Amino acid sequence: MKITLKVWRQKNNAAKGQFETYKLDHVSEDMSFLEMFDVLNEQLINEGKEPVVFDHDCREGICGSCSMYINGRPHGPKNAVTTCQLHMRSFKDGDIIVVEPWRAAAFPVLKDLSVDRSSFDRIMSAGGFVSVNTGNAQDANNLPIGKEIADEAFSSAACIGCGACVAACKNASAMLFVSAKVSQLALLPQGQPEARKRVLAMVNQMDAEGFGACTNTGACSAECPKEISLSNIARMNREYLSAGIIAE
Amino acid sequence: MNWLTNFLKSSIGRKLLMALTGFFLCAFLLVHLIGNMQLFKHDHGLAFNTYAVFMTSNPIIKFTSYGLYATILFHAFWGLYLVNTNRKARPVNYAIIDGKANSSWNSRWMGVLGTIILAFIVFHMADFWAEYKFGEVPYVQYSQDLNTLEVTAMPTDAIDSKKIQFTESNVEITIVKNLYQEVAVAFREWWIVLLYVLAMASISFHLVHGFKSAFQTLGFNHKKYNGLINFIGVWVFGIIIPILFAAMPVYFFINQ
Amino acid sequence: MSNILDSKIPEGPIDQKWTKYKSSVALVNPANKRSIEIIVVGTxxxxxxxxATLAxxxxxxKAFCFxxxxxxxxSIAAQGGINAAKNYxxxxxxxxxxxxxxxxxxxxRAREGNVHRLAEVSSSIIDQCVAQGVPFAREYGGMLSNRSFGGTQVQRTFYAAGQxxxxLLLGAYSALQRQVGMGNVTMHTRHEMMDVVTIDGKARGIIARDLVSGKLERHFGHAVVLATGGYGNVFFLSTNAMGSNVTAAWKAHKKGAFFGNPCFTQIHPTCIPVSGDHQSKLTLMSESLRNDGRIWVPARKEDAEAVRAGKLKPNDITEENRDYYLERRYPAFGNLVPRDVASRAAKERCxxxxxxxxxxxxxxxxxxxAIERYGKIEATKKxxxxxxxxxxxVLGKAVVKEKYGNLFDMYEQxxxxxxxxxxxxxxxxxHYTMGGLWVDYNLMTTVPGLYAIGEANFSDHGANRLGASALMQGLADGYFVLPYTIGAYLSTDIRTKAIPTDHEAFVEAENKVKAVIDHLINVKGTKSVDYFHKILGKIxxxxxxxxxxxxxLKKAISDVQALRAEFWSSVRVPGTADEFNTELEKAGRVADFLELGELMCKDALERNESCGGHxxxxxxxxEGEALRDDENFSFVSAWELTGDNQWNLHKEELKYENIKIAARSYK
Structure with a gap:
């Protein structure tokens, strides 16, 4: 099929960007969206132009690298998939597809469609861990954890840190990302000793990075490729309110 | 108290203030509705006008009402401030946004809906509250036969106090400002009726999102009671209350 | 046999080696640790x-990742699980x-001492990960759940759904970020290691390229640890991530680190097939699918041709015209023969x-x-x-959905x-390479101070890796082995002050890196990097x-040599070296694959036996079964680079003192 792409091109963070239009004449519906970009880049290189820079790595929906804002939605028109798992059969012949980078003050554009998401790492550094040094651990079965709790913690921990929640949110809020980690560790007994300190530190770091606040539109969860639930944000609010009032 | 300001300045603390003031305003709306339901009484406005006097003279209510005005202003301007702050989190916007794919339009337009409601409140207060307090509202004298409870009304001259009430041979005479008449007159204008109906629609959409959103902000989100919160948010605050409010101008417009 | 290779396995009975080693290894005192810098490449x-542990x-x-x-x-993409000898x-x-x-x-084809140590520490890994908050699958009583994996007779695999x-990676990542936050680790993301810097024969730092600005940076370390994964992407199509590469390991190889068993690669039989020339990577489907599925191809060539042309649907091929070739060839094991056997049989038919x-x-x-069989069972139950x-x-589909639903969904996706x-x-x-940099018991390569851990080393898996053992080995090396063994080396190095990076060795290394980059940019040829990578992969x-x-193999060697020459004369790398240039990154990696490819073929040619993945x-x-030659090939091939694409083979003899060698049979 034939596809017209309007792609955001930006030389570097300081440069002003603009959309460029590209036409692809032989797109197979079996291609993933990123494979279509491979074809585009091959075409650009053959024409002596610079290929489009975009983040990608595992291409099986788990590393969280890919980050394209496609026709007004992060990771494109299908729910619960990353861009790399989106296939061209979700589009039709003659479609015009607009592709933009994630847009947020806390995710500055590095080049073209690639953005800097190191703010997420800094939030993790602020408290997204259990302070246990290697060798500290007791026997794994000394701490029974009910299956329901373990399963719920797992579904929060399934976050891949892609940033689609931020990209989708009209406030560029990172609360779904932060709350998934806060929730995972708040649910588990291992996370308890530091629970209050953790939520305060992570929220403070999130604010310092320049993310917006949550207005509960639910766009984050609706666009999350791992379908992380909004109940995580409620749990984080709860944790934060109680920690803010009780913690020293 | 440094911890408190830090706490309230954080993104979650700021939301908390919106949620708490929002709840207070929801509670007010309910009370306001119950009072105003007296407009529907066939008593030429006796109950309504008496209620208006009560609302403007009882010291506890007066005190609460100043809290209410402050809350409205705070909720509105804090909300606008937050909208503005949140906007800064995305300095460069997208060329295309397919918002309907992932969220309801009203959840995304809370600031605009809120601004419409604020403008409406200003108009509403100027039209009735200010008029009642500072304007030239004519007085009315009611005579109610305590046996049949039948009420007759006739215009009367202004008096010094807000209300005079006495009983004379089984007829209760009440002299009050005739706010009811002001309401009836105002709602003869089709554009005012339309304005009120549109404002109530804004309130409806604002609260359908706002009510459950406030619970989420406070950390209440559980599949056991989410249904109930949603039900109250949609049916009570999104449908019943706005419809009853909107019915008032429509009622007067039709019955003029 | 060369005597250069000393595996440094401690003396003593197999179950005492590691314990004894730990209690006698030299330590570095806390005050000295503060002034010792360690570079870790790959996270x-x-x-x-x-x-995290070293910090x-x-x-x-100082940690680096591209x-x-x-x-x-x-590591994030591993699905199945992690083995541990807990006996829960x-x-x-x-x-x-x-x-x-x-x-x-x-x-x-693996070293007894290392493998025993791996099994010993396996159980501490589970303890450590649980303490970090890794949400492993649990039973209703709250205890950890296990499953059997890869045909073992015991249930020792711990898992968290299919993720x-x-x-596990998020657990290690959180430990790492904690140390970053505490200032004990300086994290350099979007950095690629371009070379190892050696001074007086010891690894003393690296040259790294900031992938965003394109700047070359010099970093000093008392020791350098490579944890840069496997080289499966030499095949172009693999289950590896797009960025997975051999560059760091290969640069180390060029600085004197021997490369062990490069030809040992593992091929997984159940992946989603290539759909066309545009294919960029392959996706693994869990091996568990073979438990219930039957594998077949059309028995008649004309049917196969019709299917390929889209004129015939598989459901229209009648039972007698299907060839269930695994059941035909291996009646005892049928569809459950090991990975390598199943893979080869599929290739033979195709x-x-x-x-x-x-x-x-x-x-x-x-x-x-299977759907019909499960349907019958359900009908009987009802x-x-x-x-x-x-x-x-209908009944059968419901059962299959419950067991394999997520895999079926992924396939349809x-x-x-x-x-x-x-x-x-x-x-x-x-999907996995058992080969890698040769290391001794300390996980040190043949370059003093240069370590290789995880899939990057030639590892503990011999010629074939067991399911759920890759995660075990990566974490064993990182949490429990290297942090001890590196002390043995560093304790002798406490007097070494940080070497300033204007030392001539750094300057020289950086200049060489720069020359290679400039060369790549200046070829200004006509063909893209992927063009060469795809051809190399096919070869x-x-x-x-x-x-x-x-x-x-002989033909492949000359083909790779010719392709390499063509690459250096006609590759086109657009853009410049001082910017975010993904084509330049790829070009550097493919240049290394083009050298590694030759070595893999050489190694495979040298090994005149069939064993594991080889x-x-x-x-x-x-009957077409692999024929191992223990008499002549019970050794690890460790290749030393002696010049431009010239290698010298060293052999580390494998001694089996605790295990009796036997042949594999699945008939």
């Missing part, structure tokens, strides 16, 4: 766990049994012209029989007498075909993939 399971111990750590965050390393299921598991299974699974690798899919490179994995076929299918109604298509794909896949023979057609039994 997957091995790298992140090592960097916890008090060393100053991804935008350590959390994206490809009371089914007779033990450290010795895990040790034995790993050696046997590796087809007797075990993700959860090469013979019976393959399906447009490309002819796929076989069917059919669930129709007391349905003589149910019609439609009812059986990628292929657009509903696997409940039509057989799935599968084909083998490369290696066809001649040094599932089955190999001397003639093909199958030489000349060395098989009459």
């Amino acid at each position: 997957g399971l091995a790298g992140a766990s090592a960097a 916890e111990m008090g060393y100053k750590v 991804q935008d965050s350590p959390r994206r390393a490809h 299921q009371n089914d007779g598991d033990s450290v010795f049994r895990l040790f034995y299974d790993t050696i046997k699974g590796g087809d007797y 075990t690798g993700q959860q 090469d013979a012209g019976f393959g399906v899919n447009k490309t002819g490179q796929a076989v069917y994995l059919d669930y129709a029989a 007391n349905l007498n003589n149910p019609d076929k439609a009812t059986l299918i 990628i292929t657009g075909v509903n696997p409940y109604n039509e057989p799935m298509q599968i084909y083998p794909a490369v 290696i896949w066809n001649e040094c993939g599932m089955s190999r023979n001397a003639e093909a 199958f030489r057609e000349e060395y098989q039994t009459e």
Whole structure:
């Protein structure tokens, strides 16, 4: 099929960007969206132009690298998939597809469609861990954890840190990302000793990075490729309110 | 108290203030509705006008009402401030946004809906509250036969106090400002009726999102009671209350 | 036999070696640790766990990864689970049994001392990860759940749904980020290691390229740890991530580190097949699908051709015209033969012209029989007498959905075909490399101060890795082995002050890196990097993939040499060196693959036997089974680079003192 792409091109963070239009004449519906970009880049290189820079790595929906804002939605028109798992059969012949980078003050554009998401790492550094040094651990079965709790913690921990929640949110809020980690560790007994300190530190770091606040539109969860639930944000609010009032 | 300001300045603390003031305003709306339901009484406005006097003279209510005005202003301007702050989190916007794919339009337009409601409140207060307090509202004298409870009304001259009430041979005479008449007159204008109906629609959409959103902000989100919160948010605050409010101008417009 | 290779296995009984080593190894005192800097390149399971642990111990750590965050390393994609000899299921598991299974699974080409240590520390890994908050699957009583994996007789695999690798990596990543936050680790993301700097024969730092600005940076370290993963992407198509590469390991090789067993690659039989030339990577489908599915191809060539042309649907091929080739060839094990056997059998059928899919490179994995079988069981449970076929299918599909639903969904997502109604298509794909930098018991390469951990070293898996053992090895190396063994080296190095990076060795290394980059940019040829990578992949896949023979390998060597020459004369790398240039990154990596590819073929050619993932057609039994030659090839090949694409082979003899060598048979 034939596809017209309007792609955001930006030389570097300081440069002003603009959309460029590209036409692809032989797109197979079996291609993933990123494979279509491979074809585009091959075409650009053959024409002596610079290929489009975009983040990608595992291409099986788990590393969280890919980050394209496609026709007004992060990771494109299908729910619960990353861009790399989106296939061209979700589009039709003659479609015009607009592709933009994630847009947020806390995710500055590095080049073209690639953005800097190191703010997420800094939030993790602020408290997204259990302070246990290697060798500290007791026997794994000394701490029974009910299956329901373990399963719920797992579904929060399934976050891949892609940033689609931020990209989708009209406030560029990172609360779904932060709350998934806060929730995972708040649910588990291992996370308890530091629970209050953790939520305060992570929220403070999130604010310092320049993310917006949550207005509960639910766009984050609706666009999350791992379908992380909004109940995580409620749990984080709860944790934060109680920690803010009780913690020293 | 440094911890408190830090706490309230954080993104979650700021939301908390919106949620708490929002709840207070929801509670007010309910009370306001119950009072105003007296407009529907066939008593030429006796109950309504008496209620208006009560609302403007009882010291506890007066005190609460100043809290209410402050809350409205705070909720509105804090909300606008937050909208503005949140906007800064995305300095460069997208060329295309397919918002309907992932969220309801009203959840995304809370600031605009809120601004419409604020403008409406200003108009509403100027039209009735200010008029009642500072304007030239004519007085009315009611005579109610305590046996049949039948009420007759006739215009009367202004008096010094807000209300005079006495009983004379089984007829209760009440002299009050005739706010009811002001309401009836105002709602003869089709554009005012339309304005009120549109404002109530804004309130409806604002609260359908706002009510459950406030619970989420406070950390209440559980599949056991989410249904109930949603039900109250949609049916009570999104449908019943706005419809009853909107019915008032429509009622007067039709019955003029 | 060369005597350069000293594996430094401690003396003593196998179950005492590690214990004795730990209690006698030299230590570095806390005050000295503060002034010792360690560079860790790669932040997957091995790298992140090592960097975090070393920082916890008090060393100053600098960590590097080419991804935008350590959390994206490809360890994240591991699905199945992680083995540990906990014996929680009371089914007779033990450290010795895990040790034995790993050696046997590796087809007797792994080192006893290392593997036993791996089995010993396996159980601490689970403890550590649980303490970090890794949400492993649990039973209702709150205890950890286990499953059996890869045909072992005990249930020793711990898992977190189908995302075990993700959860373990996020655990290690959180430990790493904690140290970053505390200032003990300096994290350099979007940085690629371009060279190892050696001074007086010791590894003393690296040259790294900031991938965003393109700037070259010099970093000093008292020791350098490479945790840069495997080289499966030499095949172009593999289950590896797009960025996975051999560059760091290869640069180390060029600085004197020997490369061990490069030809040992593992090929997984159940991957989603290639759909066309645009294919960029392959996706693994869990091996558990073979438990219930039946594998077949059309029995008649004309049917296969019709299927390929899109004129015939698999469901229209009648039972007598199907060839269930695994059941035919291996009646005892049927569809459950080991990975390498199943892979080769699929290739044999496709090469013979019976393959399906447009490309002819796929076989069917059919669930129709399983659906009917489960349907009958359900009908019996529900007391349905003589149910019609439609009812059986509905009932059966429900059971299959419960067992394999997520895999079926994933298949449909990628292929657009509903696997409940039509057989799935599968084909083998490369997904792990057992070979890697040669290391001794301390995990140190032949360059003093240069370590290799995780998949980057030639490892503990011999010629074939067992399922759920990759995660175990990565974390064992990073959390529990390297942090001890590196002390043995550093304790002798406490007097070394940080060497300023204007030292001539740094300058020289940086200039060389710059020259290579400039060369790549200035070729200004006509063909893209991917063009060469795809051709290289095809050569290696066809001649040094599932089955190999001397003639093909010789041809592959000359083909790779010719391709390499063409690459350096006609590659086109657009853009400049001082910017974010993804084509330049790829070019550098492919340049290294073009050298490694030759070495892999050379190694495969040298090894005149069939063992594990290495199958030489000349060395098989009459029934087509692998024929190992323990007398002549019970050694690790360790290749030393002696000049431009010139290698010298060193052999580390493998001694089996605790395990009796036996042949594998699945008939």
